[in-house]
Amino acid sequence: MNTALKITAFTAGLATVFGASYGIGHATGGSSDDAARPSAAHAGHESGSPSPSSPAARGKAEPLPGGLQISDRGYTLSLDDPYETAGARTDLRFRILGADGEPVTSYRTEHGKELHLIVAPRDLSTFQHLHPTRAADGTWSASAALPAAGEYRVFADFTPAGASQNLTLGADLHAAGALRPSPPAVTGRTVTADGYRVTLTGDLTPGRATRLTLAVTKNGKPVTDLQPYLGSYGHLVALRAGDLAYLHVHPDGEPGDGRTPSGPDIAFTTTAPSRGTYRLFLDFRHGGTVRTAAFTLSATGTAPAAGPSTPSSAAPSPEHGGAHKH
Template sequence: MNTGLKITAFAVALAATFGTAYGVGQGIDPVVADPSPRHEDEHPGPSPEPAEPDGGHAGHDTPAAGGLQVSDGGYTLDLKTPRVAAGQRSDLRFTVRDAAGRALTAYRREHDKELHLIVASRDLVTYRHLHPTRAADGTWSVPVDLPRAGGYRVFADFTPAAKGAANLTLGADLAASGPYRPQDLPAPKDRTTTDGYEVELAGTLNPGRAGELKLKVSRGGRPVTDLQPYLGAYGHLVALRSGDLAYLHVHPHGEPGDGSTRPGPDISFTATAPSAGSYRLFLDFKHEGQVRTAAFTVRAGGAAPATGTPQGHAGDGHGH
């Protein structure tokens, strides 16, 4: 392998410090390539107006993207484990601190959890949706095993319990040491497979305008009509922008037990892209007691995805 692609932990840490995006390309394949799966869901909080990939700015009517800042709304994500070794199980630890530097210990539960943690590689090939546990002193921890070396982004999605507090998504850089092999973003397609399930995507992601995204789950050519509730919904969708990994608001339609939302095969969401560009969508759904992840590359403000050819199985990770 070309030695230029071998990045040490020190080099990776430097890259994370200077905000280097490890060659996020033009396309990418579904997200789930290692044999250890599991995940959750999404909500970014207020953040400054994001920059467009080409250096411009999103319009004033577009939603703010989350996860671009380590501090927002008077709260800071204190990542106590900024480096791990690729391919080794590590304990990821972090704390959310308020403006006075105190550890936050009171959260509002949303989608059955006080906090949702997402870990994604800069090239958007490896993805984890994790369920950390909180100690009495406010320190969160969760085991993580990242299969590939390189730069990662950690997203903490939460709402403080304080009255009137807004939902926030804070982000911090994480480095995994070892030989680094960059991968391209898979090309956009309208279907993918994961663990024997086929998932089809319909709808468009629009810059500055809300749109519906509908995903249909089937297995063996038959629609799956008995999806199980997962974190209060039949599916959760996380959307990340290629390049800076901006984290988008994605809202599911309906919920189990509301009298109108069916347990599959269709799962619908409303989403708005803050800018044109490529995005990676990660759908978590639960069936027969196991959570699985399907991933898609989509382009907001661009050509529609190709049809007929699957993207492959869901990427390089889960972690429910």
């Protein structure tokens, strides 16, 4: 991926945002769903009377954002070797294991690929969106750059064949070397990527679906001939600083639908699960090359209360089933 922000902002934010769930070593020894999800007994007030808007009052736990768990719904992300050396490219090899412990070898195609791989350090200073290749035995491999020492997070975004929902599993990758941690980069509403200027409008509100629009210009002129990338005119990844929660972001429209222009605006809808700082990474293609623009955005406000008959807007609708649809 050719992008000026790949080393500066994108990956660093990823690492800080999605680092709460720590999968060290092989994924087969990772966290279980039961350990990661809050129990109903602890969801309410200490007095034992749960809040009307708490998961316990609604009778079910809120779904966790993607990427926080190394195992979910019977599937496990297993890195062959989670220990690497910084400063050189490395061949990442991994498998998705099913409930029977065997590698998964059949997937649904999403956005033109069977599996999307995101690699970012916990300080979110860089970002890589990779498309690994799969061998017949279910082993995936991809060449990745680890430019600096530190703790990285690897996200596998996929849908097994026959499954109704998309999954995003996360595992930790350790790069040895001299570590110089830094906080997520501070950006304004306009950033530069390889000579392109990208301007973000819209805000993140906890618990509510919001619209984000990113406008692309070059040399002061709107770019109106963006090229499709992964089924849309842009691909947006959002990560929550502090635990690296992976947000599913949905584009508004798609190339060839008769209503979505090829720039300069690229619109998305997403839901921030909580207050906090988020890193947003936009991949877009122009002139045959994919560029990445990275933003740091805060979600402020209070998440809306959701009663038993009023589901939270943060929860996936039955139509989408939580799937990562772009």
